[in-house]
Amino acid sequence: MMGQMSKSEILLESGTNEVEIIEFMIDKQSYGVNVSKVREILTYNPKSVSAVPQAYPSVMGVFILRDSTITLINLAKHLDVPMKDQDERLRVVMVCSFNNLTNGFLVDGINQIHRCSWSDVTPLPPIIAQHRPAVTSSVTINKRNILLIDLEHILADIYPATRLVYHEEEDPKHATNLGERHHEREAKHIVLAEDSPIVRAKTVSVAKEVGYTNITSFDNGREAFELVANLAAKSKSEGKPITDYIAALVTDVEMPQMDGLTVCRHVKEELGLKNLPVVIFSSLINEQMINKCKTVGADAWLNKLEIGDLVHMLDRFCLGKE
Numbered sequence: 001m002m003g004q005m006s007k008s009e010i011l012l013e014s015g016t017n018e019v020e021i022i023e024f025m026i027d028k029q030s031y032g033v034n035v036s037k038v039r040e041i042l043t044y045n046p047k048s049v050s051a052v053p054q055a056y057p058s059v060m061g062v063f064i065l066r067d068s069t070i071t072l073i074n075l076a077k078h079l080d081v082p083m084k085d086q087d088e089r090l091r092v093v094m095v096c097s098f099n100n101l102t103n104g105f106l107v108d109g110i111n112q113i114h115r116c117s118w119s120d121v122t123p124l125p126p127i128i129a130q131h132r133p134a135v136t137s138s139v140t141i142n143k144r145n146i147l148l149i150d151l152e153h154i155l156a157d158i159y160p161a162t163r164l165v166y167h168e169e170e171d172p173k174h175a176t177n178l179g180e181r182h183h184e185r186e187a188k189h190i191v192l193a194e195d196s197p198i199v200r201a202k203t204v205s206v207a208k209e210v211g212y213t214n215i216t217s218f219d220n221g222r223e224a225f226e227l228v229a230n231l232a233a234k235s236k237s238e239g240k241p242i243t244d245y246i247a248a249l250v251t252d253v254e255m256p257q258m259d260g261l262t263v264c265r266h267v268k269e270e271l272g273l274k275n276l277p278v279v280i281f282s283s284l285i286n287e288q289m290i291n292k293c294k295t296v297g298a299d300a301w302l303n304k305l306e307i308g309d310l311v312h313m314l315d316r317f318c319l320g321k322e
Helices: 151-158 178-186 197-209 221-238 260-270 287-295 307-319
Strands: 018-026 029-034 038-043 059-065 068-074 092-098 101-107 109-117 135-141 144-149 190-193 215-218 248-251 278-282 300-303
Touching (some): 068 151, 101 151, 248 307, 287 300
Antiparallel strands (some): 018 109, 092 101
16 A cells, blocks of 8 residues: 555546545544545654744645655644644655645554445534534445545645635726626626535635625535526527526536536536536646546646636636636
């Protein structure tokens, strides 16, 4: 298991609603993340870590990996899981890359990689999710309940610059006629599918601040798709274009019930909504993911840190303006 992740291990066909999850342990609880985020797994060597003064409490320090300086985060401490004495030789570091950032996460051990369907992944009940914002959902495999971690949320705690913030008045592209543009946006219905509570809330907040007040959000892909399907049926029965009912669909890739690539493929192929703009808004955007987005017919794709670019993209698709 140690070493760099093989590309063949993590390459899945686009839009099949499948995902590969790497199961790791913190104390006796199983947690998981998408294998696509894991670059490699290293044996933990405490002597290789240099402490950083005044760092975030869960940041253990930094270490050097092939001439790059990597921040090491104690995942148990960040999740507020009671830490027990353990042989340091058994601990491992998951080196993860997403949102153009690379960080190491210290965990108690790696179990195995599972391939499963997003339909088997269940969002956390809202009453639990509000107290465990770093956990988005769970899946039961081999009678073990695996909690799926929101690594983006963890990094937003540690790196304020990764939080989704956008001030339109400071954007040179939108420095004038803000009132007029806001009025135009109010008439456009946007559907958002995003399982991370913090990303979903931030995206909705930014959208509403710039005038996209008619926004419907979901914490899973299936419900978002079902709404689009219902609106498609209504547009057909009333003889009106789909864009009269929904101006754009913005979807994450990793989501319970139905992933964003599958949502996009169903919207474009099953529903035949070639004219409905679909934007993939994900932390996994890289060359391989862009190819997958193209395969399922997505109209655009953006890294989650590019919230300002998402506003520009919605304006282009919904208002015909840059």
